[in-house]
Each structure stands twice: as C-alpha cells, then as structure tokens.
Amino acid sequence: MTTDPWLTDERQALRELVADFTTREVVPHLAERERVGEVPRQLHQETAEVGLLGAGFPEEVGGSGGDPIDGFVVAEQILLSGGSGGVVAALLTHGIAVPQRGERQRRPHRPLRAAHARRGGIGxxxxxxxxxxxxxxxxxxxxxxxxxxxxxxxxxxxxxxxxxxxxxxxxxxxxxxxxxxxxxxxxxxxxxxxxxxxxxxxxxxxxxxxxxxxxxxxxxxxxxxxxxEGSWGRTAPTYATVGFGQIAQQFQAERLSPAVQAYATAQRCVDLTMQWIRDRETFGRPLASRQVVEHRMAEMIGVARTSTRTVAARWVAEGGQLMETAMAKNTAVAACEHVVHECVQLGGMGYMREHEVERHYRDARILGIGGGTTEIMNEIIVELLGL
Ligand SMILES: Cc1cc2nc3c(=O)[nH]c(=O)nc-3n(C[C@H](O)[C@H](O)[C@H](O)COP(=O)(O)OP(=O)(O)OC[C@H]3O[C@@H](n4cnc5c(N)ncnc54)[C@H](O)[C@@H]3O)c2cc1C
Known part of the structure; x- marks a missing residue:
C-alpha cells in the first residue's frame, strides 16, 4: 500500500472519474466554449452532480469529503485528460472563494460551500x-x-x-x-x-x-x-511588506493551485509532443534521435511535481508553509514555461490553433501572474530566508 497521499486507491479512482468526465463532457465542447468566452452554468451543475466540485470539501458542508489534495487531483487530471487551464479556472474558483482550512473561517459559510459543491454555484x-x-x-x-x-x-x-x-x-x-x-x-x-x-x-x-x-x-x-474583522491582516505572517502573500498565507491553495496546473500542463504538452517527435523523420532519421531536450523537460516536470505535491501534502497535514508554497509555485511555473515553449518548437503544428499545445502555451502565461506573481513569490522567499 502506498504512503503517498496523492496515489491512494481512492485518489486513483477519483482520477479515473475525472478523466472519464473530462473526455465526455469537457473536451468535445472546449473549442466552442473558448469561442463563446465562458463555460455554461450547466457544466458546473453536471460537475457538481458527479461529486467533482465537492472534492476536498467536508461532507458536513455539502462536499464529497477528503481534503484539498482531492481538489488538486481534480485540477491535475482535467489537464492531463485534455482539458485546459481555462476550464480549471472557470470551474474551480469556488475552491479559492472560501478558505479551505480552519473551522473558524469555515463555520459561517456552510450554506455557501454547500451551494458551490452540491449545486454547482459559482464563487x-x-x-x-x-x-x-x-x-x-x-x-x-x-x-x-x-x-x-x-x-x-x-x-x-x-x-x-x-x-x-x-x-x-x-x-x-x-x-x-x-x-x-x-x-x-x-x-x-x-x-x-x-x-x-x-x-x-x-x-x-x-x-x-x-x-x-x-x-x-x-x-x-x-x-x-x-x-x-481584520483577521486577515492580523494573522499575517512574520513578514510585513510583501503584499499579496499577506492574504495568500490564508489561501495557500491560491498558490498551490497554479503550481499543480503548471506541472500538469507541462506533462500534458510533453505527452502530446513525444508521439510526434517519435514518428517524425528529418533528414532520414527520427526527430527523437536528435533531441536531448526531452531529458531536460522530464527532469523539470519531475522536480516541479515532486515539490508541489510534497508541499501540498505538508500544508494539508501541518498548515501553511509560506516560503515552501512560494518556491513550489515558482519552480512549477518555470518548468511549465520552459516546457510549453519547447513543445511548440518541437511539435511543428504546435503553433496552430487546431493543436492542443497551442492552447496550453497561451494558458500557461497566466500562471506566473495570478495567485501572486513570480517576483512577489521571490520577495517572500528572500524575506523569509533573511537575505
Ligand atoms: C487572467 C487573470 C485572472 C486573475 N484572477 C484574479 C482573481 O480571481 N482575483 C484577484 O484578486 N485577482 C486576480 N487577478 C489579478 C492578479 O492576481 C494580479 O494581476 C497579480 O497579482 C499582479 O498584480 P498587479 O497586476 O496589480 O501587478 P503589479 O503589482 O502592478 O505588478 C506589476 C509587475 O511588477 C512586479 N512587481 C510588483 N512589486 C514588485 C516588487 N516589490 N519587486 C519586484 N517586482 C515587483 C510584479 O511582479 C509584476 O510583474 C487575475 C489576473 C489575471 C491576468
């Protein structure tokens, strides 16, 4: 039996559920939803009905149980199954709209959480x-x-x-x-x-x-x-000047979520690109035989995934670790930005709108901005290291 909280039997079953749902309900409609500029409320309701919007929310507030790692698994698997960062952002904002940790914060908003998790309300x-x-x-x-x-x-x-x-x-x-x-x-x-x-x-x-x-x-x-009243400032961490982190220390999910999206986006792009470069011949040799770049991509994704998953598991078990979540986010975003760039470069058709990699290339750009920018994450790291 695994001791890795990301790979338990329950979470493997959750991954299968998400993969099946994404393949059936998300991927076939994605281009049209991008054209319209939003996902329909019906998709929120359908996602809630199969229990995915409640993943990570306690059952007593209308969720499907588990902890925030279940919510991250949902986001990760949507991307790995051909969904997009936009879908994750649009469907799962309720995850950051109400703080995930702390009974004190949770209690006044039980009805709100139930509305999001059970009925597909949008937060x-x-x-x-x-x-x-x-x-x-x-x-x-x-x-x-x-x-x-x-x-x-x-x-x-x-x-x-x-x-x-x-x-x-x-x-x-x-x-x-x-x-x-x-x-x-x-x-x-x-x-x-x-x-x-x-x-x-x-x-x-x-x-x-x-x-x-x-x-x-x-x-x-x-x-x-x-x-x-005022608790979001007063419970601020030891640092006092680094801006977004003061609120984000209560919302570690706000940082870990883009980190998860970043390594999952990178993984998906590599999966799509590898087949292409294996099949493609240039100057009489398979393109794959000329590339060492995939080793670097594999290494970066591995580091990003391991650090994000480890920090997230610790956050769930012990509470917020400001510097670690900032580092995990920056590591994962750097890996993602490198990988999507390389995959467009390697993939030939990756520049074309019809190719999924092109969407990930555009979507990846926000990950170093939202939830606190790369520079602000670095400010947090520098200050907490006392440099
Ligand atoms: C698609 C999208 C979705 C978003 N969703 C949300 C949302 O749901 N809720 C929400 O509240 N916000 C949201 N945002 C806003 C986002 O969180 C902010 O854009 C981000 O935090 C940066 O803040 P800013 O734009 O005010 O940049 P600024 O603070 O004006 O910074 C501009 C640039 O200067 C850099 N900079 C600033 N201060 C320093 C410093 N001390 N040292 C070094 N560099 C520095 C920044 O890193 C950045 O590169 C979203 C943004 C986008 C683009």
Whole structure:
C-alpha cells in the first residue's frame, strides 16, 4: 500500500472519474466554449452532480469529503485528460472563494460551500483593485459598519469568474491603514450597487471569464464576514511588506493551485509532443534521435511535481508553509514555461490553433501572474530566508 497521499486507491479512482468526465463532457465542447468566452452554468451543475466540485470539501458542508489534495487531483487530471487551464479556472474558483482550512473561517459559510459543491454555484475571490498593485496592504475597497450591515464601496479588477459568480469573497478595508485593517466579506450577486463593469478580453484561459467589478453603497450583512474583522491582516505572517502573500498565507491553495496546473500542463504538452517527435523523420532519421531536450523537460516536470505535491501534502497535514508554497509555485511555473515553449518548437503544428499545445502555451502565461506573481513569490522567499 502506498504512503503517498496523492496515489491512494481512492485518489486513483477519483482520477479515473475525472478523466472519464473530462473526455465526455469537457473536451468535445472546449473549442466552442473558448469561442463563446465562458463555460455554461450547466457544466458546473453536471460537475457538481458527479461529486467533482465537492472534492476536498467536508461532507458536513455539502462536499464529497477528503481534503484539498482531492481538489488538486481534480485540477491535475482535467489537464492531463485534455482539458485546459481555462476550464480549471472557470470551474474551480469556488475552491479559492472560501478558505479551505480552519473551522473558524469555515463555520459561517456552510450554506455557501454547500451551494458551490452540491449545486454547482459559482464563487469568485476579489483582491486585485484597478488602482492597486501586488501590495495588498494598500487595499482601498472600504466596508463601513452600519448597524447589522457593512456598506461596501470600491472596485475590483481581473476577477476570475467575476462575471458569472453567485458570490464574490471580497477583500475590504474595515479598519485603519495597512494589512491589519483588511477583512474578507462575501458579497452576493444581485445586491443593489454591486455590478459587473466589463468582461476582459484575454490572451489565454479563453473559456474563463475575467471581470471588473464595482461596489457602490452595497449593503452586506455582518454575518457575511469570513472570520473576525481584520483577521486577515492580523494573522499575517512574520513578514510585513510583501503584499499579496499577506492574504495568500490564508489561501495557500491560491498558490498551490497554479503550481499543480503548471506541472500538469507541462506533462500534458510533453505527452502530446513525444508521439510526434517519435514518428517524425528529418533528414532520414527520427526527430527523437536528435533531441536531448526531452531529458531536460522530464527532469523539470519531475522536480516541479515532486515539490508541489510534497508541499501540498505538508500544508494539508501541518498548515501553511509560506516560503515552501512560494518556491513550489515558482519552480512549477518555470518548468511549465520552459516546457510549453519547447513543445511548440518541437511539435511543428504546435503553433496552430487546431493543436492542443497551442492552447496550453497561451494558458500557461497566466500562471506566473495570478495567485501572486513570480517576483512577489521571490520577495517572500528572500524575506523569509533573511537575505
Ligand atoms: C487572467 C487573470 C485572472 C486573475 N484572477 C484574479 C482573481 O480571481 N482575483 C484577484 O484578486 N485577482 C486576480 N487577478 C489579478 C492578479 O492576481 C494580479 O494581476 C497579480 O497579482 C499582479 O498584480 P498587479 O497586476 O496589480 O501587478 P503589479 O503589482 O502592478 O505588478 C506589476 C509587475 O511588477 C512586479 N512587481 C510588483 N512589486 C514588485 C516588487 N516589490 N519587486 C519586484 N517586482 C515587483 C510584479 O511582479 C509584476 O510583474 C487575475 C489576473 C489575471 C491576468
């Protein structure tokens, strides 16, 4: 019996379920969904019905049980089975919309989690502001207490699933300046004053909608607060200046998820490309015989996968390890960026829209930006190493 939490019998069965679902329900419609610019709500509902949106969510809140590794396995296998980063982003944003760890944060949002996991509701997480930057301590969207409500004013930029979301977990300033005054508040669609500004046209993730959001005197019940007021800043880690990480330390999944997508994307591109270079002859010899580059690709994918899986397993078992998740993300993103580049180069047809590798090449570009940029991950690493 394996002791690797990623390879248990239950998770192998989960992989088979995801592979079957992706092959039947995702791959045949992917080109059309990219053309339309979003995945239909029906796909969320179907994914929820087979239990995949609830993977990693406790059963008592409507999930299918397990822990966050199950959610990562779903994302990994969607990619390995011919899905895309855009599908993962569009379908699984609920995974970052409500914190995955900590009973204190979980309790007020049981109905919300159940809605996402069981009925295919759509959630989003809004931290990035139009005038803001990677320094989350500067958040200006304000939530002012008024009786049993907060009144929210501000704007958010580049929010994944923002146009379709039933609820948006929004970073708001409830206190004074700096990271200590920041809270998270769940704002539901339909509240007066809460609106989608516009959908943004993107380079990749073409079936995932990304939107600007605006909040004008939006009344939200105090009960929609995630955790205690100001807790997202106060529980910030030992470092105090590295921006996005202050919130992301509560959302390690926000970093581990792109890391998983990165090594899975790289693996998928290599799988697609290897067959091509074995069959292809140039100057009378198989192309494969001329290439040593696949050794480098295999090594990079192996390192990325091992570090991400190890850090994720530790995060689940012991809680957040800020520096390790930052390193895992950067390692996996670097591997992915190298591999997708090489696969387009080797694959001949990899530049063509009809070829799956071309989609992964475009989709991969976001992985070093979303969830905290490569540079900000490096800032975290440098600061925590005391360099
Ligand atoms: C497709 C897409 C989906 C997204 N989805 C979401 C979402 O769902 N929710 C959400 O809240 N946000 C989302 N974002 C926003 C994303 O998280 C931010 O774009 C990202 O964190 C970078 O922030 P910024 O754009 O403000 O860059 P800036 O902070 O303006 O940085 C610009 C550049 O400068 C670098 N830089 C900044 N500070 C430093 C420093 N101290 N040292 C060295 N370099 C530095 C950055 O790394 C970056 O390269 C999304 C973005 C995209 C493109």
């Amino acid at each position: 989003a997480l809004a931290i990035t502001e139009p005038g803001g930057d990677s320094d989350v301590a500067g958040i200006t969207t304000r939530a002012r207490r008024d009786g049993d409500d907060y009144v929210v004013d501000g704007a958010e930029l580049s929010i994944t699933s923002g146009a379709r979301a039933d609820s948006v977990t929004t970073a708001v300033r409830t206190g004074g300046p700096g990271h200590g005054g920041i809270s998270l508040l769940v704002v539901e669609k339909g509240r007066p004053g809460f609106a989608v500004g516009r959908k943004l046209d993107e380079m990749g993730w073409l079936c995932s909608d990304t939107a600007e959001l605006s909040y004008v005197d939006v009344r939200v019940p105090v009960g929609n607060l995630v955790g205690a």
